[in-house]
Amino acid sequence: MRKTKTIRIFQNALFASLLTLFLLAISAMLQAEETADYFANKNYIGTELCSACHRDLAAHWGRTTHARIFLQNPGNEIESRGCEACHGPGSEHISDPVKADGILRFTNQSGHAVGVQNRQCLQCHQGGNRIHWLSSVHERFNVGCSDCHNPMANFSSAGLLARNGINETCFMCHQDQRSQFRRRSHMPLLEGKITCTDCHNPHGSTTRALLKTDTVNQTCYQCHAEKRGPFLFEHAPVRDNCLNCHSPHGSNHEKLLITARPMLCQQCHTALGHVNELLTRGGLASGSRPDPRLMGRSCQNCHAQIHGSNHPSGARLHR
Ligand code: HEC
Ligand code: HEC
Ligand code: HEC
Ligand code: HEC
Ligand code: HEC
Ligand code: HEC
Ligand code: HEC
Ligand code: HEC
Ligand code: HEC
Ligand code: HEC
Numbered sequence: 001m002r003k004t005k006t007i008r009i010f011q012n013a014l015f016a017s018l019l020t021l022f023l024l025a026i027s028a029m030l031q032a033e034e035t036a037d038y039f040a041n042k043n044y045i046g047t048e049l050c051s052a053c054h055r056d057l058a059a060h061w062g063r064t065t066h067a068r069i070f071l072q073n074p075g076n077e078i079e080s081r082g083c084e085a086c087h088g089p090g091s092e093h094i095s096d097p098v099k100a101d102g103i104l105r106f107t108n109q110s111g112h113a114v115g116v117q118n119r120q121c122l123q124c125h126q127g128g129n130r131i132h133w134l135s136s137v138h139e140r141f142n143v144g145c146s147d148c149h150n151p152m153a154n155f156s157s158a159g160l161l162a163r164n165g166i167n168e169t170c171f172m173c174h175q176d177q178r179s180q181f182r183r184r185s186h187m188p189l190l191e192g193k194i195t196c197t198d199c200h201n202p203h204g205s206t207t208r209a210l211l212k213t214d215t216v217n218q219t220c221y222q223c224h225a226e227k228r229g230p231f232l233f234e235h236a237p238v239r240d241n242c243l244n245c246h247s248p249h250g251s252n253h254e255k256l257l258i259t260a261r262p263m264l265c266q267q268c269h270t271a272l273g274h275v276n277e278l279l280t281r282g283g284l285a286s287g288s289r290p291d292p293r294l295m296g297r298s299c300q301n302c303h304a305q306i307h308g309s310n311h312p313s314g315a316r317l318h319r
Pocket of ligand 1: 045046047049050051052053054083084087089090091093094097098099103104105106107
């Protein structure tokens with residue numbers, strides 16, 4: 001009885017996974033077909049013709065990295081197509097320039113699926129930083145390469161971005177984060193010292209929040225290496241995750257802390273003992289008048305080495 005049930009479960013699982021694979025294959029084929037359909041019966045006509053009508057745009061584009069390579073030193077056939085390396089074959093477009101889908105446009109109104117648009121860029125930019133692009137949160141939410149990039153001119157000093165800098169490009173959609181960086185204590189991002197891509201890879205990564213490295217702590221250690229240790233006496237929550245106590249962008253508590261001290265510490269240290277006595281000096285009955293030693297840096301007046309200690313007698317993080 002049990003055996004047949006197990007087999008049935010196994011069969012169902014096998015069937016489900018085969019079905020998923022099949023559906024995935026179909027959707028990939030459909031997308032490929034969509035591109036193929038769209039390019040069917042069209043020919044490449046060359047950059048000179050495009051530039052004749054789109055003179056200003058072509059002049060701006062002519063000063064970008066792409067143009068320098070595509071026009072002067074193409075490494076392969078796709079690059080030598082110039083404008084059409086991205087916009088696809090233009091023969092139908094020149095016979096009827098107003099026809100909406102005569103040429104590939106990188107806008108959401110154009111009727112060309114974002115996946116088809118992105119595929120044009122991915123012809124040449126697969127792998128590397130984009131190794132996790134497919135199924136990244138941006139890809140899944142239909143964000144296109146052209147939402148962040150505008151390769152038609154040098155709007156940014158590097159990276160062919162849609163705005164004049166990385167942070168401004170991200171703020172187009174992530175307004176909440178802009179306000180986090182305006183809080184009383186914050187990472188010096190609006191001051192121009194760091195950018196979103198110091199911590200995030202907008203093209204996708206192995207972490208949920210698109211972090212550049214494998215863990216939150218690795219990301220922080222890039223610049224705060226002294227917090228990595230090794231320490232003789234570690235403080236467990238520090239090793240576990242900096243975000244146990246800090247918010248990554250900004251906070252209204254000092255030093256980017258998620259909450260004020262001593263509450264910060266007492267989220268985890270609630271045991272009876274001096275921790276409680278310090279808070280209710282004179283005993284619970286006399287009300288909660290905190291010990292003066294809890295003012296200011298509170299617990300850290302005594303436990304100063306909160307990130308870890310290298311002192312032989314620093315087990316309580318005192319020194
Ligand atoms: C005969 C002149 C002419 C030629 C040659 C030409 N275009 Fe156009 N193109 C136009 C006109 C006119 C429009 C505007 C149509 C409209 O407003 O819908 C246009 C629109 C476009 C658009 C869409 C613009 C938008 O606002 O979304 C793109 C992209 C484009 N052209 C790219 C190209 C490329 C690439 C080539 C070369 C393969 C090319 N064009 C060649 C005249 C031309
Ligand atoms: C590297 C890929 C790439 C190349 C090469 C390229 N384009 Fe574009 N083009 C784009 C993208 C992406 C957009 C959408 C930009 C945006 O977000 O506004 C665009 C937008 C356009 C538009 C409409 C929007 C506008 O800015 O008016 C026209 C017209 C156009 N391109 C023509 C050309 C012509 C002509 C050439 C060659 C001289 C060319 N493109 C080369 C990627 C490219
Ligand atoms: C035909 C190949 C090809 C296509 C298509 C292509 N690129 Fe590129 N791209 C290159 C090459 C080659 C370079 C320069 C070398 C490098 O950085 O890899 C480059 C560089 C870049 C850079 C860095 C430029 C800089 O100045 O820092 C960005 C950003 C970029 N491409 C984005 C895009 C986007 C977005 C698209 C699609 C709209 C696209 N590319 C389409 C070949 C291509
Ligand atoms: C959410 C915004 C965003 C999206 C979407 C995005 N990019 Fe980028 N991309 C950036 C930023 C920001 C940089 C600059 C990174 C830096 O300088 O640290 C960049 C840099 C690049 C570069 C040059 C440096 C490198 O990583 O090689 C290329 C090439 C590139 N992007 C291609 C693409 C392609 C292709 C797509 C679509 C599949 C895409 N990007 C989608 C934001 C984005
Ligand atoms: C065109 C709009 C757009 C732009 C521009 C954009 N994003 Fe996003 N981003 C989204 C959407 C949509 C999501 C998924 C929904 C959400 O979490 O808000 C997302 C999600 C994210 C997430 C993950 C959130 C989570 O918890 O899963 C991070 C991190 C992120 N973006 C960083 C960036 C960075 C860094 C840039 C600039 C390089 C950027 N984004 C530019 C639209 C955008
Ligand atoms: C100092 C590193 C750092 C910088 C700089 C940074 N982030 Fe983050 N970001 C993080 C970390 C760490 C997380 C949280 C990861 C987690 O919860 O696991 C995060 C989370 C996010 C999320 C998910 C939602 C949230 O707020 O928790 C978004 C969206 C996001 N960041 C966007 C941005 C944007 C946009 C910028 C630039 C304006 C930026 N980040 C700059 C480290 C950074
Ligand atoms: C790209 C470098 C960089 C990365 C990555 C980085 N930081 Fe910072 N951090 C800085 C700089 C720069 C300052 C400002 C230092 C100063 O003003 O003396 C700072 C300041 C701080 C401060 C003190 C804020 C204050 O109000 O004094 C804390 C706390 C902090 N970072 C925590 C983190 C955490 C947690 C992470 C990981 C999510 C992280 N940092 C990742 C560069 C970085
Ligand atoms: C148990 C809570 C806690 C954890 C977890 C924690 N911190 Fe802190 N951190 C603090 C407190 C409290 C302060 C304020 C110290 C002060 O006022 O003397 C601080 C201050 C800082 C500062 C600014 C002052 C300084 O010492 O340079 C930086 C930078 C910092 N932390 C980085 C990190 C990093 C990186 C991690 C993860 C490896 C981390 N913190 C994990 C509690 C914590
Ligand atoms: C996210 C939970 C968490 C937070 C917040 C936290 N701690 Fe801890 N702390 C721990 C854990 C877990 C240990 C290890 C306990 C053990 O090894 O028995 C520890 C150990 C300690 C120790 C050493 C005690 C011993 O028995 O070795 C001291 C002292 C300490 N913490 C003080 C603080 C102070 C002060 C704060 C606030 C700045 C704080 N902690 C915030 C979880 C936390
Ligand atoms: C006046 C100095 C002082 C202050 C303020 C102080 N502690 Fe302590 N704490 C100590 C000493 C001394 C020990 C070591 C006791 C021992 O080794 O037996 C200790 C031990 C600890 C321990 C280890 C377990 C225990 O109870 O013995 C923890 C956890 C701890 N403190 C947390 C805190 C927290 C949380 C705060 C803030 C609410 C705080 N301390 C404030 C002096 C202080």
